[in-house]
Amino acid sequence: xxxxxxxxxxxxxxxxxxxxxxxxxxxxxxxxxxxxxxxxxxxxxxxxxxxxxxxxxxxxxxxxxxxxxxxxxxxxxxxxxxxxxxxxxxxxxxxxxxxxxxxxxxxxxxxxxxxxxxxxxxxxxxxxxxxxxxxxxxxxxxxxxxxxxxxxxxxxxxxxxxxxxxxxxxxxxxxxxxxxxxxxxxxxxxxxxxxxxxxxxxxxxxxxxxxxxxxxxxxxxxxxxxxxxxxxxxxxxxxxxxxxxxxxxxxxxxxxxxxxxxxxxxxxxxxxxxxxxxxxxxxxxxxxxxxxxxxxxxxxxxxxxxxxxxxxxxxxxxxxxxxxxxxxxxxxxxxxxxxxxxxxxxxxxxxxxxxxxxxxxxxxxxxxxxxxxxxxxxxxxxxxxxxxxxxxxxxxxxxxxxxxxxxxxxxxxxxxxxxxxxxxxxxxxxxxxxxxxxxxxxxxxxxxxxxxxxxxxxxxxxxxxxxxxxxxxxxxxxxxxxxxxxxxxxxxxxxxxxxxxxxxxxxxxxxxxxxxxxxxxxxxxxxxxxxxxxxxxxxxxxxxxxxxxxxxxxxxxxxxxxxxxxxxxxxxxxxxxxxxxxxxxxxxxxxxxxxxxxxxxxxxxxxxxxxxxxxx
Amino acid sequence: xxxxxxxxxxxxxxxxxxxxxxxxxxxxxxxxxxxxxxxxxxxxxxxxxxxxxxxxxxxxxxxxxxxxxxxxxxxxxxxxxxxxxxxxxxxxxxxxxxxxxxxxxxxxxxxxxxxxxxxxxxxxxxxxxxxxxxxxxxxxxxxxxxxxxxxxxxxxxxxxxxxxxxxxxxxxxxxxxxxxxxxxxxxxxxxxxxxxxxxxxxxxxxxxxxxxxxxxxxxxxxxxxxxxxxxxxxxxxxxxxxxxxxxxxxxxxxxxxxxxxxxxxxxxxxxxxxxxxxxxxxxxxxxxxxxxxxxxxxxxxxxxxxxxxxxxxxxxxxxxxxxxxxxxxxxxxx
Numbered sequence: 001x002x003x004x005x006x007x008x009x010x011x012x013x014x015x016x017x018x019x020x021x022x023x024x025x026x027x028x029x030x031x032x033x034x035x036x037x038x039x040x041x042x043x044x045x046x047x048x049x050x051x052x053x054x055x056x057x058x059x060x061x062x063x064x065x066x067x068x069x070x071x072x073x074x075x076x077x078x079x080x081x082x083x084x085x086x087x088x089x090x091x092x093x094x095x096x097x098x099x100x101x102x103x104x105x106x107x108x109x110x111x112x113x114x115x116x117x118x119x120x121x122x123x124x125x126x127x128x129x130x131x132x133x134x135x136x137x138x139x140x141x142x143x144x145x146x147x148x149x150x151x152x153x154x155x156x157x158x159x160x161x162x163x164x165x166x167x168x169x170x171x172x173x174x175x176x177x178x179x180x181x182x183x184x185x186x187x188x189x190x191x192x193x194x195x196x197x198x199x200x201x202x203x204x205x206x207x208x209x210x211x212x213x214x215x216x217x218x219x220x221x222x223x224x225x226x227x228x229x230x231x232x233x234x235x236x237x238x239x240x241x242x243x244x245x246x247x248x249x250x251x252x253x254x255x256x257x258x259x260x261x262x263x264x265x266x267x268x269x270x271x272x273x274x275x276x277x278x279x280x281x282x283x284x285x286x287x288x289x290x291x292x293x294x295x296x297x298x299x300x301x302x303x304x305x306x307x308x309x310x311x312x313x314x315x316x317x318x319x320x321x322x323x324x325x326x327x328x329x330x331x332x333x334x335x336x337x338x339x340x341x342x343x344x345x346x347x348x349x350x351x352x353x354x355x356x357x358x359x360x361x362x363x364x365x366x367x368x369x370x371x372x373x374x375x376x377x378x379x380x381x382x383x384x385x386x387x388x389x390x391x392x393x394x395x396x397x398x399x400x401x402x403x404x405x406x407x408x409x410x411x412x413x414x415x416x417x418x419x420x421x422x423x424x425x426x427x428x429x430x431x432x433x434x435x436x437x438x439x440x441x442x443x444x445x446x447x448x449x450x451x452x453x454x455x456x457x458x459x460x461x462x463x464x465x466x467x468x469x470x471x472x473x474x475x476x477x478x479x480x481x482x483x484x485x486x487x488x489x490x491x492x493x494x495x496x497x498x499x500x501x502x503x504x505x506x507x508x509x510x511x512x513x514x515x516x517x518x519x520x521x522x523x524x525x526x527x528x529x530x531x532x533x534x535x536x537x538x539x540x541x542x543x544x545x546x547x548x549x550x551x552x553x554x555x556x557x558x559x560x561x562x563x564x565x566x567x568x569x570x571x572x573x574x575x576x577x578x579x580x581x582x583x584x585x586x587x588x589x590x591x592x593x594x595x596x597x598x599x600x601x602x603x604x605x606x607x608x609x610x611x612x613x614x615x616x
Numbered sequence: 617x618x619x620x621x622x623x624x625x626x627x628x629x630x631x632x633x634x635x636x637x638x639x640x641x642x643x644x645x646x647x648x649x650x651x652x653x654x655x656x657x658x659x660x661x662x663x664x665x666x667x668x669x670x671x672x673x674x675x676x677x678x679x680x681x682x683x684x685x686x687x688x689x690x691x692x693x694x695x696x697x698x699x700x701x702x703x704x705x706x707x708x709x710x711x712x713x714x715x716x717x718x719x720x721x722x723x724x725x726x727x728x729x730x731x732x733x734x735x736x737x738x739x740x741x742x743x744x745x746x747x748x749x750x751x752x753x754x755x756x757x758x759x760x761x762x763x764x765x766x767x768x769x770x771x772x773x774x775x776x777x778x779x780x781x782x783x784x785x786x787x788x789x790x791x792x793x794x795x796x797x798x799x800x801x802x803x804x805x806x807x808x809x810x811x812x813x814x815x816x817x818x819x820x821x822x823x824x825x826x827x828x829x830x831x832x833x834x835x836x837x838x839x840x841x842x843x844x845x846x847x848x849x850x851x852x853x854x855x856x857x858x859x860x861x862x863x864x865x866x867x868x869x870x871x872x873x874x875x876x877x878x879x880x881x882x883x884x885x886x887x888x889x890x891x892x893x894x895x896x897x898x899x900x901x902x903x904x905x906x907x908x909x910x911x912x913x914x915x916x917x918x919x920x921x922x923x924x925x926x927x928x929x930x931x932x933x934x935x936x937x938x939x940x941x942x943x944x945x946x947x948x949x950x
Contacts, residue, residue, distance in 0.1 A: 034945065034947060037947060037949075038947040038948075038949065039949075040949045184947070188945060191945060192945065232949055232950075233949065234948075234949050234950055235948070235949060236946050236947070236948050236949075237946065237947055237948070237949060238941070238944040238945060238946050238947075239944075239945070240944075248937075248940070248941075251937055251940065252937045255936060255937045260696060262692060262695070262696045264692055281940065282924060282925045282928035282929070282932075283925075283928045283929045283931070283932035283933075283934055283935055284934070284935065284936065284937070284940060285925055285929075287695060287696065287921060287925070289691070289692070289695060289921075291688065291691075291721075292688075292717050292718065292720075292721035293717060295685065295688065295718075296685070296688035296691070296717070296718055296721070299681075299682075299685040299688035299689045299692065299718075300688050300689065300691045300692030300695070301692055302681075302689055302692065303661070303679075303688070303689035303690060303691060303692030303693035303694075303696070304692035304693065304695065304696035304697075305692075305696075306659075306677075306679060306689075306692075306693055307659070307692070307693040307694075307696040307697035307700060308696070308697055309696040309697070311692065311696070325682050325685075326682065326685060326689075328682075329681055329682050329685075333679070419941050419946065420941075421938075422937050422938060458656065458657070458659050458677040458693075458697065458700050459656060459657055459697070459699065459700065460656060461654070461656045462656070463656070464655055464656050464675055464676055464677050464678075465677065465678075466671045466672050466674070466677075466678040466679065466680060467678075467679050467680075468671070468672075468679055468680030468681060469664070469680065469681055469682045470680065478627075478672075479672065
């Protein structure tokens with residue numbers, strides 16, 4: 001049969017690994033994405049995990065999925081739906097089939113479709129394929145559990161340990177299907193299990209068995225696919241999630257600035273991984289304090305900044321509500337602080353594990369008084385690194401709290417990250433008060449160009465001063481309720497933020513003659529870019545302008561927004577960016593695409609909606 | 617270099633004439649001079665309220681922050697820069713109502729802070745509402761028919777949060793205040809100093825029994841580690857244990873001599889008797905305990921954080937960002 005095998009070249013493919021939370025689907029997915037990335041394919045991944053910590057084995061609520069999207073050219077999203085679905089048990093097939101494209105190949109472990117399994121997955125009959133309306137010809141039905149047991153029969157492992165390798169059999173099958181080089185997977189496992197060579201060996205054996213099974217029987221699937229690599233960017237890469245990239249960005253910025261990194265935080269989904277990540281790196285001098293509440297997380301970070309550290313606090317929307325008073329304190333005291341908001345579904349507790357962009361106006365305005373704060377929104381998992389670095393640099397150089405926005409999708413999604421060279425990143429120079437100002441310095445003495453006040457860190461003789469939440473005199477720094485002074489200070493705080501230089505808004509696609517400009521911000525970049533690509537492939541003239549810097553806005557914002565006959569602002573909220581832009585750009589009345597489902601946009605839906613606007 | 621109180625003074629306080637804050641501020645200046653930490657290595661961090669204006673009258677570094685958060689802000693300040701001597705100043709509303717959570721957790725973590733609680737049992741800045749230390753039945757603008765709730769007793773809260781240091785002084789008693797402030801500085805860890813003080817406008821006379829020197833002679837007991845718990849105008853009274861409690865005895869009566877009197881042990885790990893001392897009140901026929909009631913050594917949070925960082929530095933092989941990157945699974949695209 002092997003000689004009939006047809007090699008078919010694909011531009012991109014999405015594979016979804018699904019099974020019980022304990023089935024190791026994420027590891028299988030990670031290895032597959034690494035193997036693909038190593039040959040230069042573009043990758044984007046997204047985990048879809050249940051809200052329950054440990055749902056009963058084989059139950060519908062216990063299924064977790066991990067989707068990997070690989071492409072010959074740039075892929076921007078984990079893919080709306082998958083081309084291959086791996087379902088390690090009946091519950092996984094039941095819940096995950098809706099993520100499969102029509103005609104997708106389905107790989108199942110038939111040993112996990114027994115009567116009890118089917119009952120737990122709420123199948124009425126034994127004809128589970130029939131019940132789901134799945135064409136059996138598309139199914140690679142393999143007794144994976146038994147094959148793994150057979151493969152490891154001589155290993156001396158107990159059955160429980162053997163069954164932990166089931167994910168590797170599925171991975172081997174997928175690697176065969178996409179003609180992947182197994183040696184890369186083997187090396188990955190050897191490194192991962194360097195201290196447990198027995199485990200590495202067993203996993204390698206099982207991957208090979210899965211690959212061979214596909215090769216020898218190649219069941220009902222007609223083709224083996226190849227995803228060639230185009231536009232390779234040579235370099236060294238790692239896989240990184242948005243949250244990890246954010247943590248790395250803070251570490252890099254603190255090192256560049258020569259400051260201690262202090263994180264005050266309180267666990268909250270989906271931001272907690274930033275606390276986890278930073279807590280690991282004490283050998284870099286990173287200090288993390290898991291505080292008694294969100295308020296203390298932010299308040300202690302303000303205290304740390306006062307003491308001369310890079311103060312950071314991490315949270316999600318509900319935490320921002322609680323931190324806003326301490327954020328405001330940093331605004332009026334003009335101290336550096338980075339506030340990370342990994343957005344999730346709201347209001348209130350909302351949808352803790354799901355993704356939205358509904359905190360934008362809260363970030364811009366959710367504080368009492370005139371309280372301008374820069375807002376930066378990361379556009380992809382890897383962009384979280386640069387965004388976190390920029391946020392820290394901006395906070396330190398402009399003596400201001402900065403809000404860094406990501407979201408559950410960007411935070412948990414991963415992509416190949418080209419290892420950054422810190423030497424190539426811009427210097428970070430906090431405006432320390434010059435020694436010669438001793439005697440004449442007061443806390444609100446400003447650099448006339450930037451409007452930024454100087455920073456005197458405790459421990460320096462001759463610069464003792466008191467900051468606080470009460471309005472201060474512009475000259476002396478003493479408490480002042482003088483009307484003119486308050487008016488002046490309010491203006492000075494605003495002007496300081498307005499003067500911050502941010503990069504111009506970039507227009508992608510048909511930037512000269514687009515009929516439709518797509519506008520978005522933050523984590524929807526990939527989906528909007530993919531939608532633009534699809535529309536252009538259909539022959540439409542479309543451009544994309546995606547905001548990363550939201551306050552202050554790029555200088556060319558009005559120019560870009562007014563250049564095109566039609567503009568649509570697409571966001572995962574009820575129109576918060578559109579409202580902000582309308583406030584800032586005269587006579588700007590865009591079309592809007594608003595969806596608040598807690599799920600990433602589906603590119604197909606975007607294309608349909610944008611086509612309707614073009615044709616209107 | 618030797619300092620005087622003048623070196624820590626700044627500005628002209630704007631509290632009401634006769635306010636306890638004036639007395640306390642003078643004692644703090646004096647204590648800081650005697651302690652001798654440079655003003656530029658000292659930070660005074662307060663929340664909001666009358667007493668939280670205090671940092672503005674200090675020639676140190678300082679912050680007059682937001683309501684209730686002083687302990688949390690001081691925590692970040694101390695942990696980020698353990699070289700600073702950090703004083704956290706709050707009133708009873710700031711420290712125990714809106715900031716109660718931070719108060720207990722700073723004690724539980726044992727952050728090396730000197731935590732001043734200026735207790736006048738009233739909200740002064742908002743003009744006269746009851747506070748979490750106002751007694752049950754207290755009549756105020758927000759409780760015209762009397763409160764129907766029991767107050768916090770600060771020592772109880774501190775001990776309940778596993779606090780290792782608690783001392784008390786009366787604002788008008790400068791030597792007593794300076795003494796406990798110095799003891800708080802010398803204690804490594806969270807050190808709570810409750811200062812009993814009067815609000816002349818909204819709660820005048822709340823601590824009358826102990827506010828004057830004469831009153832204290834009758835109604836207070838100065839506790840000192842290792843010394844028998846004796847009080848009274850002529851040192852004629854003492855404290856003894858009775859059952860699970862304490863009792864006041866007269867020395868020389870019923871065959872009781874000074875040797876029978878309980879000896880204060882501020883360093884005792886078990887806080888049972890220290891709590892009994894701290895909770896004594898005039899209403900019960902007991903004297904109010906002043907001085908250092910509890911002072912027990914324990915590892916401080918900030919020291920442990922620093923030690924852990926140093927330990928991990930010796931264990932892990934990566935010490936900068938470039939080395940951190942190398943700890944990941946890396947592949948090369950050629």
